[in-house]
Amino acid sequence: MQPKVILFDLGGVVCRFLPQRRLAALGEACGVSAERAERVVYKSGLIEGWDRGLGSSGDIHRVVRDRLGYPGTLAALRELWCSAFEPDQRVLDLVDGARPLRTALLTDNDQLLLDALPNELPQVASRFDALLFSCRFGATKPSAALFNQALEMMGSAAGEAVFVDDKPANVAAAQALGIDAIQFTSAAELGPSLDRALRR
Numbered sequence: 001m002q003p004k005v006i007l008f009d010l011g012g013v014v015c016r017f018l019p020q021r022r023l024a025a026l027g028e029a030c031g032v033s034a035e036r037a038e039r040v041v042y043k044s045g046l047i048e049g050w051d052r053g054l055g056s057s058g059d060i061h062r063v064v065r066d067r068l069g070y071p072g073t074l075a076a077l078r079e080l081w082c083s084a085f086e087p088d089q090r091v092l093d094l095v096d097g098a099r100p101l102r103t104a105l106l107t108d109n110d111q112l113l114l115d116a117l118p119n120e121l122p123q124v125a126s127r128f129d130a131l132l133f134s135c136r137f138g139a140t141k142p143s144a145a146l147f148n149q150a151l152e153m154m155g156s157a158a159g160e161a162v163f164v165d166d167k168p169a170n171v172a173a174a175q176a177l178g179i180d181a182i183q184f185t186s187a188a189e190l191g192p193s194l195d196r197a198l199r200r
Contacts, residue, residue, distance in 0.1 A: 003180065003198055004160040006098050007132070007150060010107035012166035013184045014092065014124060015085035022084035029080065030068040040067050050110035053135040057112045078116035087124050090187035094194060095127050101198070104130040106150050106163065108140040130154060141165070142173030151179075162197045164190065 011017030019042075020034065026041070027034040041047055041064070050060060061077050064070040070077065095103055105128050114133045118125040125131060132150045139146040151161060158178035165171050166184045174181035180200070182193045 001157065001159040003101060003162050003200070005102045005104065005151075005154045005156045005162070006095075006194070007104050007106040007154075007161060007163045007179075008091075008095065008128075009165040009167075009170070009184070010105050010109065010124075011085060013088075013164055014095070014105065015087050015121075017084060018086060019084050022081060025080045025083050026064065026068065026070070029072055029076075030064070030070050032068060037068060040064075047110070048140075050112070051108045051134050051140050053111070053138050055111065057115045060110060060112045078112060079120055081112050082116050082120035085121060085124075087121065088187060091190065092123065092127060094187065094191055098194065098198070102129045102154060102156075104128055104132050104150070104154055106132045106141075106146075106165075108134040111135045141167070141170040144173065144177060147174055147177055147179065162194070164194075 008014050023034040023037045027037040030037065046063065049055065055063070057074060057078070061074045064077065114131060114135060117131065130153065132153060134140045134146060137146050137149045151158060154161070161179045163171070163174040163179045163181040164184050165174070165181065168183060171181040171183045180197050182190065182197065184190055
């Protein structure tokens with residue numbers, strides 16, 4: 001079948017993912033170390049739950065306020081949350097070049113980032129027809145449930161989709177469902193790989 005949609009991972013593909021930048025900013029805002037911010041948000045398992053939809057933007061704001069002493073507004077926290085992502089213009093150019101196929105972000109991330117992305121990183125969000133965040137599905141990659149729900153939302157069969165991710169386990173899970181999956185290593189290598197996938 002000819003591809004109809006391309007699903008791109010966010011962190012590690014469309015953007016460089018720099019979690020330490022977020023943790024440093026969060027620690028500075030709260031007057032604590034980045035290590036303490038990491039323990040509270042990441043090592044506690046909170047972030048995994050948020051990625052599965054176990055918390056609204058307001059819930060996340062309340063947690064960092066109550067547990068870390070975050071003094072800022074929800075709007076300020078959205079900006080801080082997005083600081084972990086640095087867009088890769090070379091990959092964004094490939095997303096643009098994929099038209100007229102439909103494109104979507106398929107990412108393991110929370111409601112706070114989903115709410116923030118259109119305003120804080122419009123050069124990323126505006127390029128995609130859909131923002132498919134794991135928090136909307138109650139599951140994270142490499143779960144088959146997430147892929148199946150994402151395909152349903154895009155109105156696509158597995159054989160009509162191309163998926164790009166940097167993690168081998170996610171690529172293998174997508175391939176097991178019949179999705180043409182590409183492991184991302186660099187924008188330079190992704191271009192030819194996408195060309196081959198779209199010519200099949």
